[in-house]
Amino acid sequence: MRLTNTTALITGGNSGIGLATAKLFVAEGAKAVITGRNKETLAAAAKELGPNALALPADATDIAATEAAIKHGAEKFGKFDIVFANAGIAGGTPLGSATLDVFEKVISTNLTGVFFTVQSALPYLNDNASVILNGSVISVLGIPGYSAYGAAKAGVRAMARIMASELSPRGIRVNVVAPGAIRTPIWGPATATPEAEKAFEKRIGMMTPLGRLGETDHVAKTVLFLASDDSSHVQGQEIFVDGGAVASPSGAPIYRG
Numbered sequence: 700m701r702l703t704n705t706t707a708l709i710t711g712g713n714s715g716i717g718l719a720t721a722k723l724f725v726a727e728g729a730k731a732v733i734t735g736r737n738k739e740t741l742a743a744a745a746k747e748l749g750p751n752a753l754a755l756p757a758d759a760t761d762i763a764a765t766e767a768a769i770k771h772g773a774e775k776f777g778k779f780d781i782v783f784a785n786a787g788i789a790g791g792t793p794l795g796s797a798t799l800d801v802f803e804k805v806i807s808t809n810l811t812g813v814f815f816t817v818q819s820a821l822p823y824l825n826d827n828a829s830v831i832l833n834g835s836v837i838s839v840l841g842i843p844g845y846s847a848y849g850a851a852k853a854g855v856r857a858m859a860r861i862m863a864s865e866l867s868p869r870g871i872r873v874n875v876v877a878p879g880a881i882r883t884p885i886w887g888p889a890t891a892t893p894e895a896e897k898a899f900e901k902r903i904g905m906m907t908p909l910g911r912l913g914e915t916d917h918v919a920k921t922v923l924f925l926a927s928d929d930s931s932h933v934q935g936q937e938i939f940v941d942g943g944a945v946a947s948p949s950g951a952p953i954y955r956g
């Protein structure tokens with residue numbers, strides 16, 4: 700077990716990548732505090748994760764609520780060794796029809812919320828802790844329709860390096876996991892029916908060198924690496940978990956003759 704005697708905070712731990720990571724962390728011996736807004740899915744996740752997990756409602760855009768959840772979690776399980784700032788939303792902001800409301804919501808959740816999660820956690824973090832921020836391939840790919848989402852994730856990538864330099868004196872590591880398209884509820888209508896999911900899976904597979912849609916475990920296992928001592932000399936880095944989409948796009952099936 701790679702996380703024995705550790706305590707982890709996972710924002711957005713009641714769905715998708717966050718929930719898969721919480722399950723893996725608990726299986727590896729950690730105690731996990733998960734947050735989210737949806738009380739029903741929080742309760743379901745708590746049941747699934749068992750006694751070594753605590754599920755707390757906290758909106759990542761509400762700094763006071765985030766601080767309160769972190770304090771509560773630390774009181775129950777002790778100071779944190781791992782923070783996975785994972786909570787995030789999608790939201791289209793195509794040039795020509797974007798609204799300020801959606802633009803600001805995406806930035807406040809995916810960028811501002813990430814910063815204040817880390818800042819709020821600092822007093823409750825052990826020295827030599829590992830902080831992992833959830834980025835995205837969109838930080839470096841020009842995917843149409845997603846200026847706010849891309850700007851937020853590019854901001855996450857930049858912030859991680861700054862945080863890494865600020866927190867190195869305490870031995871705290873800050874790295875980014877940057878997923879490509881992963882099968883989670885974040886895709887909404889694109890994957891809402893079995894037919895839609897099949898078509899989506901096919902489209903992503905065509906654009907991905909490894910020819911498939913990513914799964915939550917692909918990301919969770921990379922987060923485990925960044926959380927554990929296996930990555931104890933990895934600082935300020937970004938690991939893409941995208942089947943090669945960013946590094947080797949020409950290897951995708953769509954380009955094969």
Ligand SMILES: NC(=O)c1ccc[n+]([C@@H]2O[C@H](COP(=O)([O-])OP(=O)(O)OC[C@H]3O[C@@H](n4cnc5c(N)ncnc54)[C@H](OP(=O)(O)O)[C@@H]3O)[C@@H](O)[C@H]2O)c1
Pocket residue numbers: 710711712713714715716717734735736737738740757758759760785786787788789808833834835836877878879880881882883884885886
């Ligand atoms: N799936 C992909 O293809 C993909 C690709 C690249 C990056 N990512 C990133 O991966 C992260 C997780 O997404 P996912 O794909 O696992 O989607 P998901 O299944 O929709 O999970 C998103 C999680 O974030 C939580 N969340 C959203 N807004 C929140 C807020 N204001 N306060 C607290 N929690 C909030 C949600 O819980 P509540 O709804 O209960 O609040 C949920 O647990 C996101 O940062 C996303 O940008 C995903």
